[in-house]
Amino acid sequence: MRRGGLRLTPGTRAVTLQDMDDDDRRLLDRLQNELPLTERPWASLAAEIAMPEDEMLERITKLRAEGVVRQISGIFDTRRLGYRSCLVAARSSEGKQQLAADVFSAHPGVTHNYEREHQFDLWFTLAVPPDTKIGLDETIDLLGRMGGVESIRPLPALRFFKIGVDLDMVGGRDPAAKKVRTAPVEQPPSRPPTEREIRAVRALQIDMPAVPEPLAVLGEQQGFTATELLEIAQEMLADGRMRRFAAVLNHRKAGFLQNGMGVWIVDEDKVQEAGSIMASYRGVSHCYERPIYPDWPYRLFSMTHGRDKEECEAVLAALSEETGLKEYTVLYSIREFKKTRLKYFDDAMTAWEDAHLSLV
Secondary structure (H helix, E strand, O other): OOOOOEEOOOOOOOOOHHHOOHHHHHHHHHHOOOOOOOOOHHHHHHHHHOOOHHHHHHHHHHHHHOOOEEEEEEEEOOHHHOOEEEEEEEEOOOOOHHHHHHHHHHOOOEEEEEEEOOOOOEEEEEEEOOOOOOOHHHHHHHHHHHHOOOEEEEEOOOEEEEEOOOOOOOOOOOOOOEOOOOOOOOOOOOOOOOHHHHHHHHHHOOOOOOOOOHHHHHHHOOOOOHHHHHHHHHHHHHHOOEEEEEEEEOOOOOOOOEEEEEEEOOOHHHHHHHHHHHHOEOOEEEEEEOOOEOOEOOOEEEEEEEOOHHHHHHHHHHHHHHHOOOOEEEEEEEEEEEEOOOOOOOHHHHHHHHHHHHHO
């Protein structure tokens, strides 16, 4: 991470849809949603989108080099792997914003860390493992003290309405358009992962190489054949521990320069209805109910991504019109301190906790 963070200014150059050809856009549109889980996933995808496998691998290599594709791997349900996670809002002390941002980013369980346009200026996501020695709430409190912040507010998801970025890479989609959503499938109760499953997660979370048989490469590092790793991956996909196997795109590099976090004042008995409506919009990638505080009255969150603020505002206006909710604000990112994938079952988390146990 570069000290100071990446300033997300309107003048920052990003790849646009016009910079890519039709096949790049078509490939990215599919990759962000799902990559077939087979022993030769690239070949399976190439057949589905009618593109030669060698050409597709060349395009993926190029898009990775340009930073448009961050990672292609398993995307897991953090809670179902036994982790606890939370969105956290902090109000930094005068002159200490960078100190606090550096403290937050140094924690291995912090994956996203942004400055946003609000008195609560620092926003980060934090996850702690099943065997945490400090705990989630205690870690948030400790990070707040280490960063010298004026206020820190845990904002765990109380109710999930939608999780899943779906950027319009092909172009032409109305950002306020709706998408029919399948009913959520009831998942079996969570159970602690076995040692074999932990090894599989460690393999499947690695950025998948652009070679004909990538699962063989990933599996070998953890003592699996491609067939064995595929079998476990399919089990995890079926029971919800893995949400999908797909690409994570760099939104800005893909031309989506703005991400606006819409936060809404809504009565508790109206949350279910409003959240369900918001989740139906293609332009909304994440939608949650979160707790409120005396200095934070916003109960419902909806994340939007757009090529500019106008696209985000169009979605929010449509949400307000349909839900009837008029009291809301939008927090735009103005600086990115850290953005990465959570590395599950990683020794770095244990090392961080061991180094900070005396401060709890």
